[in-house]
Amino acid sequence: MSTINRDEVARLAGLARIDLTQDELTRLAGELDVIVESVARVSEIATPDVPATSHPLPLTNVYRDDVPEEPLPVADALAGAPSAEGGRFAVPQILEED
Amino acid sequence: MSASTHGGTAGSVLVDYDDAVRRYDPVIGIEVHVELGTATKMFDAAPTEFGADPNTQVTPVSLGLPGALPVLNRTAVESAIKIGLALNCQIAELCRFARKNYFYPDVPKNFQTSQYDEPIAFDGYLDVELADGTVVRVEIERAHMEEDAGKNTHVGGATGRIHGAEYSLVDYNRAGIPLVEIVTRPITGMGDRAPEVARAYVQTLRDIFRGLGVSEARMERGNVRADVNLSLRPTPDAPLGTRTETKNVNSFRSVERAVRYEISRQAGVLDAGGTVIQETRHWHEDTGVTTSGRVKSDAEDYRYFPEPDLVPVAPSRAWVEEIRATLPEAPVARRRRLQTEWGYADAEMRDVVNAGAIELIEATVAAGAAPAAARKWWMGELARTANTEGVELADLPVTPEQIGQLQGLVDSGRINDKLARQVLAGVLAGEGSPEEVVTARGLEVVSDDGALLAAVDDALAAQPDVADKIRGGNLGPVGAIIGAVMKATRGQADAARVRELVLERVGQG
Incomplete structure (x- = not known):
């Protein structure tokens, strides 16, 4: 049974700002469906007492001391900017304030 | 799009506040973001000095450059734990960061590194004292770690505001500065005092941040920012109504005003038979109103997932207890203790608290003055002077140590009360210490x-x-x-x- 349809793929693509053709939507709906089903099968095996894994390595608490280091020179920081003004990145107008 | 709904109260009128709270039960929820005062950012070693030139405090991590990897700031975690403990929270034995995905120019990675379903601190409370001495317990749902965004400046357009702007300029100095976000559970049963409770809560948090030394907590610099959720329901036993979230309310007074305004506005919408829209609203300091922003995104729109570049945080219980041992006294408990020590009546203590004079009196007593004398000076002569000059007590050009010396001169009989007021005038005028003013003005009591x-x-x-x-x-x-x-x-x-x-x-x- 299919759990991911084309509309859901289109919505996700919109949220991720990815432009997909109709063919791609169809293909990805099928592929994502396989992935979701595979994960669902794992979930069936994993009992509630198995904690979720977010990282394959058994590492925790990797910290750094709160000591400043030399930041990027402003020219380097702006080197990749398509446009800059007064040391700031210039971007197209923002339609909506968060 | 949001621009078309600007104005927000279309089709309904504001209801008189007293009338609104007679007929509706307000429920508030408050999210407070505090910028931690660490020397470096949350995930990289860029400095965090305030007021630096644009984009001079950035690294590849702050800019979200390809291949840049975050490493967590230990001091920021320690500060978050301090805040959690001061808010009587549980500290997670293991928690993770998550990516909150959205597109906005001030978020250079296209996601904010935050915490989602595993906050570092949860299930706490904060006792908040109102102006009349009533103590309200605010339940804390969670406190989690995240990073601040950069700062946008909108250029062009008639008003220089976002609407009509031609383009925007972005400074990433603030991007990645550590934040702790503190979220309350719904605060119910406050009735007409809801705005006052909201204000007192944010004020108490500010005091805690300062007391803990985790942030300078300067509201005017945006170190502390509040988002205020409000909903109305017809009766206290009705289900919660639809809420609005008023963003970035950045002064204590505005917190109170924004809650008041939203109560009047939502009552107007409901009276007209309308429904409150779940949305973000913007607070306008100048006009004292909120206007409609965007319709609030669902959490799933953010496509949260565990941050793969950061390993889980698992603070050892030993570390947590070590931090707990360093915590200062809670504000309400401290007030109670000082009131007992000083022997002030309830009304006297309230006046002292409301005047922001606790620290001043504490320091004056430490400088040798009797508590009653310290109160007399700060709440009498000095309060009058501050009032006349329109400044805060703490900003008067006199120190608690000088008031202690002044009272010492009175206690030793070298000056009387009347002369003491003249000496104080001299100190305030910048003529030196009380001793120096006595000498210079020849103000000693004649007992010859x-x-x-x-x-x-x-x-x-x-x-x-x-x-x-x-x-x-x-x-x-x-x-x-x-x-x-x-x-x-x-x-x-x-x-x-x-x-x-x-x-x-x-x-x-």
């Missing part, structure tokens, strides 16, 4: 009997009828003679000694 006796004799001679009455055993008019002596000595006579001398002179001593 020779000088005083001459003045007493003059006063008695000038008012022979009064002198006769006193001689006849009527001690009532003694004050008139003392007054004349004080006047003649420009207030510098030791009044008690003058009285003794008057009585001696008329044979009643």
